[in-house]
Amino acid sequence: MKDVIDDLEKVFILHNKKDYVLPYKVSLRWGDKHTEETRGRINAMPGYVGGDTNIAGIKWIGSGPQNPMKYDLPRASALIILNDAEKMLPLAIMDGTIISAMRTGGVTGTATKYLARPDSKIAGIIGAGTQNRTQIMAIKTVMPKLSKVKVYDLYLERSKRFAVEVSEELGIEVVPVLSAEEAIRDTDIIVTATTAKEPIVKAEWIGEGCFYSHVGGHEAEFDVISKANKIVVDDWEQIKHRGTQTLAIMHEKNEMKDENIYAEIGDIITQKKKGRENETEFIYFNGVGMALEDIIVANRIYSKALENGVGTVLELWDKPIWI
Ligand SMILES: NC(=O)c1ccc[n+]([C@@H]2O[C@H](COP(=O)([O-])OP(=O)(O)OC[C@H]3O[C@@H](n4cnc5c(N)ncnc54)[C@H](O)[C@@H]3O)[C@@H](O)[C@H]2O)c1
Incomplete structure (x- = not known):
């Protein structure tokens, strides 16, 4: 949590310097905003964090308010994709459920x-x-x-x-x-x-x-x-x-x-x-919650995973085609 709070202070400073890109959240829902607390929703949260982080990404987070009581599952479940901000290619696909909860606490x-x-x-x-x-x-x-x-x-x-x-x-x-x-x-x-x-x-x-x-x-x-x-x-x-x-x-x-x-x-x-x-x-x-917070934490974890050789290498293509 200490590391998460350090990440967040850094991202709030970048936010203050306007060194970021943050489109509005897109909410996929099955009715008006009140249905979010009954039927649920899935939010798409893209963003780019500047400074020496220089990384883009998106959190795709579902919320099923009935999950804990009805299915013994968490309300929120998230995936995060990180992208290289120069080539725009995906770098990592990772769980975002814990990152999201940790950054909200942070x-x-x-x-x-x-x-x-x-x-x-x-x-x-x-x-x-x-x-x-x-x-x-x-x-x-x-x-x-x-x-x-x-x-x-x-x-x-x-x-x-x-x-x-x-x-x-x-x-x-x-x-x-x-x-x-x-x-x-x-x-x-x-x-x-x-x-x-x-x-x-x-x-x-x-x-x-x-x-x-x-x-x-x-x-x-x-x-x-x-x-x-x-x-x-x-x-x-x-x-x-x-x-x-x-x-x-x-x-x-x-x-x-x-x-x-x-x-x-x-x-x-x-x-x-x-x-x-x-x-x-x-x-x-x-706090409404910003994708920038998820991305900066996810990026630190991604870097640690690389350092420690943790994770599975995905092969999207053997070699690129139709360039
Ligand atoms: N601002 C942010 O950045 C941010 C980030 C993540 C989640 N959230 C929001 O936080 C809220 C909680 O998320 P969670 O993952 O802990 O959900 P959760 O389902 O795990 O827990 C919610 C708890 O609220 C209780 N509850 C519902 N109505 C209540 C009431 N009237 N009085 C007392 N308790 C009541 C439920 O019984 C449940 O235990 C959600 O609304 C979610 O959208 C905000």
Whole structure:
């Protein structure tokens, strides 16, 4: 996770310098955007990362929200293809499921480092799925004093299993709680990563000095965001285009203006804007997720695989024809 967070800081700096190419995500779905949380969808996420990374690629990621309960399979499953940015030829085809979950955690880890109180000890999370596992892993990486996590899920069995596995893995206390309110009240850091169809988080549950990383779709009431002293995002244009998260819905309803966004995370890492300035401000962060994040992590793993002779060499052609 430490390596992932280092990759992400680097990619947010490149993003800030505009040394990237990032077309909007294409969503293959079987109805309007609300069907994503019921029927599912597959997203195509291409991108090019500049700097000394200089690599292009695409993540093709399916989401079947019914998978964990109905089939005992993960909600998200992804493949990543990396391409040489000079010849444009494919370099590698790899699993993207774990990379995607790790980078989503890493994005919150990076934001937490700059936006949460450095003495944060208690996290409250909603959703006992894949994403929140890597969210906690990342928060623990940047906030070594983190000692307790409260987790709420619609299904108590899932939060109980999550608590046992994550506390064992990270050596911190993880407690399943019986309501979203109990998870959120009296915490330093909040994360929501659910497949909820309606907002869950209420403004009155959030205390002074809190940091909230919003990972899922429409999980917070509008008042939560209006209460924030600072609203920070990964990429505002991408959030608006994707249209599924609370900030984008507020914008669509004319309740969020471009000027209400305080900064993109790259502005804070590059010190163009200040991160946390005092102990009391409530900072809200929303990452929509960018292909650049997947590509930079995938590229590091690809390089390691080459170094270690790991992987299977595919022969697409014996020799090229019809040149
Ligand atoms: N922003 C990003 O970059 C990014 C990246 C990956 C995933 N996501 C989003 O994160 C969310 C979670 O993904 P995941 O892979 O962990 O899914 P998952 O299916 O593994 O876990 C989701 C959990 O949410 C719980 N849940 C659903 N509705 C709830 C509610 N109302 N209250 C409490 N719990 C509820 C489910 O029971 C389940 O345990 C998805 O919406 C996904 O699209 C965002």
